[in-house]
Amino acid sequence: MKALLCKKFGPPESLVLEQVESVALDARDVRVAVHAAGLNFADTLMIAGQYQVKPGMPFSPGMEMAGVVTEVGSGVTRVRKGDRVMSTCVYGGFAEERCISEDMVFPIPDEVSFTIAAAFPITYGTTYHALTDRAALKPGEWLLVHAASSGVGLNAVELGKLMGAKVIACSSTDEKLQIIKGYGADEVINYTQENIRDRVLAVTAGRGADVIFDPVGGDVFDESLRCIAWEGRLLVVGFAAGRIQQIPANHVLLKECQIVGVNTAQFIKHKLEEYRSRFTMMLRWTAEGRLRPLISATYPLDQVPQAMAVVMARSVTGKIVIAIR
Known part of the structure; x- marks a missing residue:
């Protein structure tokens, strides 16, 4: 072969x-x-x-x-x-x-x-695990998605909307943001033209994002800590930026927020049958046109x-x- x-x-x-x-x-x-x-x-x-x-x-x-x-x-x-x-x-x-x-x-x-x-399997499996098991995303919460035009980011926008969240999506071009809007994003941010923290706080009336989906890390993580809501959950999904950030513990204390790791391999190791059942469900949603x-x-x-x-x-x-x- x-x-x-x-x-x-x-x-x-x-x-x-x-x-x-x-x-x-x-x-x-x-x-x-x-x-x-x-x-x-x-x-x-x-x-x-x-x-x-x-x-x-x-x-x-x-x-x-x-x-x-x-x-x-x-x-x-x-x-x-x-x-x-x-x-x-x-x-x-x-x-x-x-x-x-x-x-x-x-x-x-x-x-x-x-x-x-x-x-x-990789992106939908990771995203569903992140939003449900790790973040416990609730209907009506604000979900901020970084790298929203990537495979995993676009899945987070799509699944977040299916779960009833209000989604803010970040990407680098207006062309990408137009596609992301078609997947249900309520608000979009072109981070090359706008300050993420300022825009998130404006959109959420000063509250900040309840859940932040971050596959980028580095400076994006640092910016996320500045616009997370009280009792928010910041999902550490990856480090595409290349810099593994250091977490300032005082920010975590002040916001009473959670920094939550996402490692699907561990979920598979401990809850294989639940992992398998989710693909049955999500593939059915795909066949029905609910996931695209x-x-x-x-x-x-x-x-x-x-x-x-x-x-x-x-x-x-x-x-x-x-x-x-």
């Missing part, structure tokens, strides 16, 4: 496409013929050696994928050969096939394409480095998907 390989940590152009041998199945593994794989910012960090997970060399990046089960291990009970599935696979998605535990594959409704499903995953572009497997460059340039709205078959 063909697989895109990272043989040493480095930039996207260091990746190579090669023929590799298929791996043997363990008893509870399934083999999936990959049709499409989602591209995430974390993939660019992983190949650079800057992500918390560092696979052994060589490895294929690609944290999520969708395809058809072609073989099952002797102990598999959840799926059958021929099933359409998607998976959170951490790495290995940018290949023609992937072997993975049956626990980490999820059935896809017939109404949902492989392209849509491939872009689903935005795919901005698709690239073939041999153009993953070019696709990664687009992601790293922050010029993507929604998700990019890699077409494998």
Whole structure:
């Protein structure tokens, strides 16, 4: 099979496409013929050696994928050969096939394409966990979403509205903000032209944001602490800015706010069945049109480095998907 390989940590152009041998199945593994794989910012960090997970060399990046089960291990009970599935696979998605535990594959409704499903698990799984389990977002609360045009940010806008929140979305261009408005944002902020703190306080009549969704970190986190509401919850989702912030404890004390970490891998470890049930629900919402995953572009497997460059340039709205078959 063909697989895109990272043989040493480095930039996207260091990746190579090669023929590799298929791996043997363990008893509870399934083999999936990959049709499409989602591209995430974390993939660019992983190949650079800057992500918390560092696979052994060589490895294929690609944290999520969708395809058809072609073989099952002797102990598999959840799926059958021929099933359409998607998976959170951490790495290995940018290949023609992937072997993975049956626990980490999820059935896809017939109404949902492989392209849509491939872009689903990482960002929707993270966002739902963040807003429900970690923030306990309530109807009527103000939700501030940073990087709202990114895959995870746009999902936060969309799910936040479904949960009844009033959403303020931040992005870098008016063009991106127009798309975000189409996903339900009540207020938008072009952070290249407006001060985030001042605008949030104006919109919320001085209250501040009850929940802040922050996949950026760095200066954005610092600004968030200045516009969080009393008893607000600031979700630490990632550090796309590159600087891991230090938290001034006096701000936490003064606002009686919470700084809340979001690590979906821990949720999966401790509450796997609940994690699985959420995809059943959210994929049903997608089939019904209540969720509308935005795919901005698709690239073939041999153009993953070019696709990664687009992601790293922050010029993507929604998700990019890699077409494998």
